[in-house]
Amino acid sequence: MVPNPVGLIPANTYPRIIAVDLDDTLNNFTETLQHGEFPYSPADSLSRETFEHYLQLIRNEESEPSDLMSTGFNYCRFKIHLRCWQEARARPDGVEFMQWLRRNQWRIVICTRRDMRRAHDSTRVWLQKNDIPFDYLFMAANKIAFCRAWGIKHLVDDSFFNIIHGKEHDINVYYPILPLHHSLPSHNARGFQTFDEVQRWIQE
Amino acid sequence: MDPRVTLLKEFSSDFIEGKAKIETDQFGFEFLEWLLSAGGALEYGELTDTRLLHKYKIVDIPEHRMDELMQLHVMKQFNVCRYFGAEKNDVLCFNMDNNHKTDNIAIIPEVSSALETLRTCLLGLGCEPLIVASGRGYHVWMRLDEPMDNTLLYEFMIATAARALLPLLVAGEDHRAVKFSFYPDVNVIDDVSLRLFGSQHVKNNAFSHVFTPGGLLDEDASWKYFEHFIRNKTTPTTTIKAALEELRKAT
Numbered sequence: 125m126v127p128n129p130v131g132l133i134p135a136n137t138y139p140r141i142i143a144v145d146l147d148d149t150l151n152n153f154t155e156t157l158q159h160g161e162f163p164y165s166p167a168d169s170l171s172r173e174t175f176e177h178y179l180q181l182i183r184n185e186e187s188e189p190s191d192l193m194s195t196g197f198n199y200c201r202f203k204i205h206l207r208c209w210q211e212a213r214a215r216p217d218g219v220e221f222m223q224w225l226r227r228n229q230w231r232i233v234i235c236t237r238r239d240m241r242r243a244h245d246s247t248r249v250w251l252q253k254n255d256i257p258f259d260y261l262f263m264a265a266n267k268i269a270f271c272r273a274w275g276i277k278h279l280v281d282d283s284f285f286n287i288i289h290g291k292e293h294d295i296n297v298y299y300p301i302l303p304l305h306h307s308l309p310s311h312n313a314r315g316f317q318t319f320d321e322v323q324r325w326i327q328e
Numbered sequence: 329m330d331p332r333v334t335l336l337k338e339f340s341s342d343f344i345e346g347k348a349k350i351e352t353d354q355f356g357f358e359f360l361e362w363l364l365s366a367g368g369a370l371e372y373g374e375l376t377d378t379r380l381l382h383k384y385k386i387v388d389i390p391e392h393r394m395d396e397l398m399q400l401h402v403m404k405q406f407n408v409c410r411y412f413g414a415e416k417n418d419v420l421c422f423n424m425d426n427n428h429k430t431d432n433i434a435i436i437p438e439v440s441s442a443l444e445t446l447r448t449c450l451l452g453l454g455c456e457p458l459i460v461a462s463g464r465g466y467h468v469w470m471r472l473d474e475p476m477d478n479t480l481l482y483e484f485m486i487a488t489a490a491r492a493l494l495p496l497l498v499a500g501e502d503h504r505a506v507k508f509s510f511y512p513d514v515n516v517i518d519d520v521s522l523r524l525f526g527s528q529h530v531k532n533n534a535f536s537h538v539f540t541p542g543g544l545l546d547e548d549a550s551w552k553y554f555e556h557f558i559r560n561k562t563t564p565t566t567t568i569k570a571a572l573e574e575l576r577k578a579t
Contacts, residue, residue, distance in 0.1 A: 192427045194507045231357075240372040241519045244385075260360075264375040273355055273380055 143235040145281040151212035214254040221319035226257040332402040342413035352406035366393040409521035412512035416475035425465035427507035438505040446492035453571035463529025487575040
């Protein structure tokens, strides 16, 4: 039978575990989205006009208002994001940090909001191409809930929600300081310029 | 072996060997180690937006372990989802869902209407489907006497689904309220899996009851109907090919 029916493990069972986000943490996703070229293809079943409109919305990180789950806009956004995931550049200091984690026996969980059903292959190829080691690949919309459930005390991530709420749930959140973070409300996460700082903090 | 596991194995011989997705409310490194303890590797995991429901895509599962997972599936310990064959399949499934972001567990009239049209259309083409309540819609399965090329199956499903949505369009209803997914889908064949019969829906824990013209069958009757379907309602591939010709002519 299945052991551990509740699933929650003590947080101190695996003290050296870290969850690391991909987009705008280990790569330059937003820069790629803003400045990348995304040519129109009639095969996508959209008119050129609609495609250009959608592209503008996607670059602005806006959505087309809809109460439906599966829409032409969502599919278009996925295809453009997929291209960004493939073409985004890895942060050199991020790559070094991940390799340091591996050398120092940290258990590494890549934790992303990407739809892994469709983005798994390209994500794994990108990680391999950039020599980024990891143990597990997880998709989670709520990374705080994920880290708490899995007993992970350290999360490197750029999202506002995680920066603001991590500490309430006993998760140490470290975020790369980006221009949008100037409007952050008060929080207890630690912003960094380079991954060297994170390396130092997680050993404190 | 549990006769229900035997039935599930008999249902299709073309699901990809050694590959499955597990849906469960169990999580943590200890559980993951147990899940992989008899072989297999985690391709990726997922924490869904629904409670603490987790999904694990596992590859390289040894056959005996797959049988154990199927046993746990019929015991409702968790759901096993399988991936369709990359080239050919002896089953196909229309997955019909409520496409709304909110309250999408409800069976909306558009889904019911499209289901009835699809059932009528399939019966008219000489194909008898197995219809299973999926939680927020229906899985409409067909079982074939031998594997057929995925491109033909996909073309058949696209054409019949379009027919199923036609009355909604004619009536001025929003056909986008119904989300159709096709299995096998030649565009995403390696990406998507489908819960097997005998599962429970992750949001409402509802069993995958068989849906007949008379209504939903209870769990025991659903398993009996499933067996009856496998024994007696397998569609010859010649029927699908003839139906496809008819659909092509009509369009």
